[in-house]
Amino acid sequence: MNTKYLIFPLVLLSLSLPSCSQWRVSSLKHKMILSLPSGTDPKQINLSIGENDIMDISFSVRVSHERILVADNRAKRLQVFEMDGTSELVIGAKKPGSADPGAPFNFGMIGDMVRDSEGRIYVQNRIDAGSPAPQGAVVTGPSQDDLEIVPSFILVFDS
Numbered sequence: 001m002n003t004k005y006l007i008f009p010l011v012l013l014s015l016s017l018p019s020c021s022q023w024r025v026s027s028l029k030h031k032m033i034l035s036l037p038s039g040t041d042p043k044q045i046n047l048s049i050g051e052n053d054i055m056d057i058s059f060s061v062r063v064s065h066e067r068i069l070v071a072d073n074r075a076k077r078l079q080v081f082e083m084d085g086t087s088e089l090v091i092g093a094k095k096p097g098s099a100d101p102g103a104p105f106n107f108g109m110i111g112d113m114v115r116d117s118e119g120r121i122y123v124q125n126r127i128d129a130g131s132p133a134p135q136g137a138v139v140t141g142p143s144q145d146d147l148e149i150v151p152s153f154i155l156v157f158d159s
Helices: 003-023
Strands: 059-064 067-072 077-082 087-092 109-115 121-126 153-157
Touching: 059 109, 067 109, 077 109, 077 121
Parallel strands: none
Antiparallel strands: 059 067, 067 077, 077 087, 109 121, 121 153
């Protein structure tokens, strides 16, 4: 075997080992940021437990620019919390008479979401066939009844 083919991988290995030590984690400490119980009220997540106690994962949580974004697809809403757990905003379906700050909106299926440094919230939204289009949305082309799933689009919410 040619020695230059053996030396090259050894040199690469020796160069990469010291750089790995900078990523070593010596201790991890957890910190509870937010806890939301199951339910349909604001500051709750509408959870569904199916057969054999398997949870239907119909929600997602993201932390972006010092805010916690919680999408609840069963309740058709997006909740925004400050890092201390204070409810800042609810976008989507609201119960009549709710005092939580928010904006009514008819979500289809909430996908990904992010908040930028200026406070705008970007939400991927998909309308399932047969669902009404969100308020203000213009649907062109074939009718929604002819499509199984309308492609997703990005919604932007700002103050």
